[in-house]
Amino acid sequence: MEPFIRVDQFNFIARQAQDLVNGHSTSNEKAVLGALESMARERVLALIPAITEEQAQLLQPITLVDDKDKAERFLSQLKPYVIPFQVTEQGIKKLFPKVKKLKITALQELDLQQLCYLSWIDYSTNKKFIVLKHNGKLTGLHGSFEMIKQKGICSVCHKHEEVGLFLAHKKGKVQGTFTKKGNYICRDNETCNQNITSLDYLHDFVHRLKA
Numbered sequence: 001m002e003p004f005i006r007v008d009q010f011n012f013i014a015r016q017a018q019d020l021v022n023g024h025s026t027s028n029e030k031a032v033l034g035a036l037e038s039m040a041r042e043r044v045l046a047l048i049p050a051i052t053e054e055q056a057q058l059l060q061p062i063t064l065v066d067d068k069d070k071a072e073r074f075l076s077q078l079k080p081y082v083i084p085f086q087v088t089e090q091g092i093k094k095l096f097p098k099v100k101k102l103k104i105t106a107l108q109e110l111d112l113q114q115l116c117y118l119s120w121i122d123y124s125t126n127k128k129f130i131v132l133k134h135n136g137k138l139t140g141l142h143g144s145f146e147m148i149k150q151k152g153i154c155s156v157c158h159k160h161e162e163v164g165l166f167l168a169h170k171k172g173k174v175q176g177t178f179t180k181k182g183n184y185i186c187r188d189n190e191t192c193n194q195n196i197t198s199l200d201y202l203h204d205f206v207h208r209l210k211a
Contacts, residue, residue, distance in 0.1 A: 001054055001055070001058075001081065002081075003080070003081045003082055003083045003084070004048060004055055004081055004083070005047075005048070005078060005081050005082045005083065006082075006083055006116075006199075007082060007083070007085065007113065007114060007115060007116045007193065007196070008116050008196045008197055008198055008199050009047045009048070010075075010078065010079075010082045010113075011116075011193075011194065011195070011196055011197045012043075012044075012047060012197040012198070013044050013047070013059070013062065013075070013078065014071075014075055015197055016040040016043055016044055016062060017040075017062060017065045017071040017074060017075060018071065019036065019040065020036055020037065020040055020062070020065045020066065020071070021065065021066070021067060021068055021071050023036040024066040024067065025067075033066075037062075037063040038063075040062050040063065040065075041059075041060060041062060041063050044059050044062050045059060045060070058077070058078065058081065059078075061074055061077075062074060079113065082113045083113075084112035084113045084115075085112045085113075085115035085116070085117070085118060086112070086133075087107065087112075087118060087131060087138065088107070089104055089107060091138060092104050092118075092131055092140070095131060095138065095139070095140030096129070096140050096142060099142065103122045103124070104120075105118070105120035114190070114193055114194070115189075115193050116132070116193050116196045116199060116202060117130060117131065117132035117133075117156075117189075117193070117202060118130070118131040118132070118189070119131070119189040119192070120189065121145055121187075126144060126145060126146075127142055127143065127144060127145060128142065128143060128144075128145035128164075128166055128185075129141070129142045130142065130166075130206075132202065132206065134203060134206050139206065141168055141206065141209060142168070143166050143167045143168035143169060143182060144166070144167045144169075145164050145165070145166050145167075146164055146165045146167075147164045147187065148163060148164060148165065148184075151163065152184045153184065154184060154185050154186040154192060154195070155183040155184060155185050155201065155204075155205045156185050156186060156192055156196070156201055156202050156205050157186060157192045157193075157195035157196045157201065157202075158195075158201045159186075159192075159195040161186045161187070161188070161191055161192070161195070162186070162187045162188065162191075163184040163185060163186055163187060164184065164185065164187050165182060165183075165184055166182045166183065166184070166185050167180045167181070167182035168180070168181055168182055168209050170209075181208065181209050181211075182209065183205065183208070185205070
């Protein structure tokens with residue numbers, strides 16, 4: 001069976017598994033636990049459009065998760081079917097043709113099955129680079145990145161994390177002018193990716209910057 005689970009979907013499934021672990025640790029009522037298990041099963045199966053019987057059989061054991069060990073075993077069985085983020089160093093360079101001396105994060109050090117999008121900071125220029133698949137094709141964004149001293153809500157994962165202000169510069173309608181668009185996003189790419197259980201916020205963020 002080919003990989004069929006997106007990274008954000010895997011994160012969502014992991015969140016459902018954690019909810020079951022939490023539920024079993026706080027309640028012994030069969031009706032309550034049965035409702036939690038049914039809800040988790042329905043939500044997980046609904047993630048995959050036109051799900052096949054084979055795919056459903058792989059996902060259905062989520063109802064058996066009642067402790068941390070079982071959750072980890074269940075998720076480890078799903079991991080081989082997670083679609084990795086597909087990108088190459090050459091592909092990234094094509095996204096930023098005007099950036100001189102582009103410093104790319106070491107792809108070989110990353111677990112591509114944990115990435116909804118790729119991002120890194122070039123501390124020598126204080127710029128943040130973002131690579132993602134948007135509207136069916138690989139897209140690149142880059143802009144200034146200013147750290148802030150307090151936590152905030154990330155526009156990409158929508159969680160309360162250490163964030164910074166990302167500002168992309170875009171040519172204005174009048175020659176020689178520029179506009180700045182941006183918002184607060186996670187400082188740490190790994191944390192942000194782990195938080196993403198839906199791509200909606202990520203795509204909205206990119207859409208606003210490109211509008």
